[in-house]
Amino acid sequence: MxxxxxxxxxxxxxxxxxxxxxxxxxxxxxxxxxxxxxxxxxxxxxxxxxxxxxxxxxxxxxxxxxxxxxxxxxxxxxxxxxxxLSENEKFVQAVQDHGLTFIGPDPEHIRLMGDKITAKDTMKKLGVPCVPGSDGGVPTLEDALRIGEEFGYPVLVKATAGGGGRGMKLARSAEEMKNAFRTARSEAKAAFGNDEVYLEKYLGKPRHIEVQVFGDGKGNAVHLGERDCSLQRRHQKVFEEAPGPAIDAETRARIGKVCAEAVAAINYAGAGTIEFLFEDGEFFFIEMNTRLQVEHPVTESIFGVDLVREQIRVAAGLPLSFSQEDLQINGHSIEVRINAEKLPNFTPCPGRITAYHAPGGLGVRMDSALYNGYSIPPYYDSLIGKLIVHGRDRPEAIARLDRALGELIVDGIDTTLPMFRDLLRERAVLTGDYDIHWLESWLERANLTGNA
The missing domain is CATH 3.40.50.20 (Rossmann fold)
Structure with a gap:
């Protein structure tokens, strides 16, 4: 060790x-x-x-x-x-070249999954269901128009090196394709230094479901169920829960087995997340993240495992400390991401924390680096904390989240806390009946002052 x-x-x-x-x-x-x-x-x-x-x-x-x-x-x-640098294969290679250990997958796996076209092709060969789309990069507008007609509109134009919604545009018609193709390539070049794009069939009302996998790098792997991350703003997750309210035990076991076998087949080491769009009972692969996810605590909560500890163990050459049979779901967990942003426009709001009080009690976890008097710098991501709750079932987790949000105090700056307090008054959230478009639609009509 x-x-x-x-x-x-x-x-x-x-x-x-x-x-x-x-x-x-x-x-x-x-x-x-x-x-x-x-x-x-x-x-x-x-x-x-x-x-x-x-x-x-x-x-x-x-x-x-x-x-x-x-x-x-x-x-x-x-x-x-x-x-x-968590998914930068050149950094990983430099770490290894200096005789150090990188706590994560090998650079070739990061490279393999970092390019969306290569990742999709690899997963397809490994038996993972994928979204219908182009077989590779689409070099010209003429090719894009031809593929759009072949699959039928609407379609998504997506950067092969993309992430977080950058370099991704929706085309509902051939006319919209002309602008979407040019804009996606331009954004991709600016954000990633690579303007290659590909096309995927646009799904109308899917959920965003991701499967947590863990491999030992020696051909053994397990899955730790799924997380539903469908509540998103501009393709950024804000509310995640596990298990997914739309996934039953049989479906969970089926897709989990497919994902675990896929990462085992490539001798993947460490934590990884395989992300899907889920609609009408079908899964469609969109990408794999070769790192620990922001929302990993909800998985830890329902399985009672420490994923960071497991990352360290596997990187040190030790076997997984649990088998698939050991992993039994216990209850329900929800995480909300709290950002230093001013509503309703989500403008970054750095500044000095004049008062901070974290909630407590049974089933409540607050992951944050805040403290009284701390000054949030303006240079980095606006995420300032994650509130995670666990309950025996989804209604108890929601009640616990509501209570914990009422206890949490962050003064001196504006935050997104009012949004979450309002969300817990919405029937769609309380019942789990939402898709990836629901939150943005709600934001357009909601009063984010505390009385949605």
Missing amino acids: FKKILIANRGEIALRVIRACREMGIASVAVHSTADSDAMHVRMADEAVCIGPPPANQSYLLVPAIISACEITGAEAIHPGYGF
Whole structure:
């Protein structure tokens, strides 16, 4: 087992990894920019190294600085968290080339799943159901128009290197395709340095379902059920739950088995998430994330496992600490992502926290790096905390979430808390009867002052 791990991240996910290290008796090293000198992950780690100025490309994305921090502190392994360099195969290769261990999959698996066309082709060969669409990249508008007519409109134009909705445009007709194709390519080039796009059939009212998988890198893998992440704004998840309210035990076992067998077949190591659109009882693969997900706590809650601990164990060469038979669902869990944003326009709202009180009680978990007096810097993602609740069933989890939201205090800045308090008054949320378009439709008509 490792004696010291460096966490190449910040905020609540860095704290999450530090806590797992502490429970395992492993020393932790935090890296930070000058803007994060007073951050909680810096305070809680056993050691801390400043790696640069506030811009992420001069600190948290600066590979030489992170490698140097390992050499200075004697850290043997790097946990990337999520975001930043967590799915950068060149970073993983550099880590390995310097004799260090990357706590995550091998670079070839990150590369394989990082390109949407290659990932889709691989999954199709492994028996994972995929959305109908182009067989590969679509180089010209003429090709796009031909494929659009073949599959029938509406269709989605998507960047092969995309994510988070960037480089993705909807075309409802041949006329709309002309603008959608050009815009998607332009966005993809600006965001990812790669303007290649592909086409997929647009599904009308699907749910976003993702399956948590875990492999040991030696041909063994398990699945830990699914999460429903359908409540999204601009393709960004805000409310996640497990198990999915629309998935029955037979369907869960079927798709879970397919996913576990797929990652086992490629000798995948560590945590991964296979994401699907789900409509009319059918799953359609959209992508695989080769890292820990923001919403991993809901899976931990219903299975009673520590996914970060398992990541560390597998990276150290140990076998999985549980089998598929050991994984039995217990109750229901919901997570809401709380952002420092001003409603109704979701404008980023950095600033000083004048009062902070985290909720508590049975089945309540608050993952956050906030504290009284902390100043949220303007340079990074606006996520400031995740409130996770667990109950014996979905109604109890919702009641617990409602109660916990009432206890949570974050003063000094604007947050998205009012949105969640309002959402829990909506019948669609209370019954679980929603799809990936529901939230944006609700936002268009909702009064986000606390009285939706």
